Amino acid sequence: MTTVAFIGLGIMGGPMAANLVAAGFDVIGYNRTPAKTERLVERGGRGADGVAEAVRDADVVATMLPDSPDVRAVLTEVFAHARPGTLVIDFSTIRPDVAAELAAEGAERGFRVLDAPVSGGEQGAIDGTLSIAVGGADRDFADAVPVFEVVGATMVHVGPSGAGQTVKAANQLIVAGNLQLLAEAIVFLEAHGVDTNAALQVLRAGMAGSVVLERKGSSMVARDFEPGFRVELHDKDMGIVTGAAREAGVVIPLGAAVAQLLAALKAQGDGGLDHSALYALVSRLSGRDA
Structure with a gap:
């Protein structure tokens, strides 16, 4: 069973993480608002008290956060506490240049980072029919497809890091x-x-x-x-x-x-x-x- 750490369980991230639980993934969720983490636990996921705890044993780390500074702050913690080789998928919508910078930083630390912003709104997140534009390496995209297939209906590798954004x-x-x-x-x-x-x-x-x-x-x-x-x-x-x-x-x-x-x-x-x-x-x- 693949373990996915999901950071950011708001309007979009919450249902995306819940769909991964329903599909059989072992999902460890974290959100700054504890009630949102508790909702994931009620759906069968596991909760963590912080980013470090969530990502420590994860095979995949997924993030769905509001803005570039939020993603930068969280990925700094991910790079410090997750296992090298972990696949990191950022579903957030951030600046393309920041996405490319974070992917390069992650690669230097031994992580595989994809920018994979989604469109389709809350209903698409609930239904698992999001459209996903993915930037990053071909092999990393291929490894992420089982996750993408749960949360989205369309997933396209559109180019190198930053291209998805x-x-x-x-x-x-x-x-x-x-x-x-x-x-x-x-x-x-x-x-x-x-x-x-x-x-x-x-x-x-x-x-x-x-x-x-x-x-x-x-x-x-x-x-x-x-x-x-x-x-x-x-x-x-x-x-x-x-x-x-x-x-x-x-x-x-x-x-x-x-x-x-x-x-x-x-x-x-x-x-x-x-x-x-x-x-x-x-x-x-x-x-x-x-």
């Missing part, structure tokens, strides 16, 4: 643009008194149809912004996108505009809401009640 940045750029246009379309429809649910049914079946429309359209109409993916996290991701685009000399005018709108939504105190709350911002800018 670059693909994820592109994903977040597209999703942010789709969310913003969907929010504008719904406010537009409502302003004209159209039956919005009927309109969305038609839009889903045409070229405007998308996963974003399917998953977020009804929640916008219902003003239900219970977080599946928080505004503050997408704001962070758009910072990664705009920074990486600037470094590459690439112009992303629409992406930059949406990045500013997400930043505004966060600044107004809505960072803890689901990113579909862009609808509320468009409503307010239009002088309408959200």
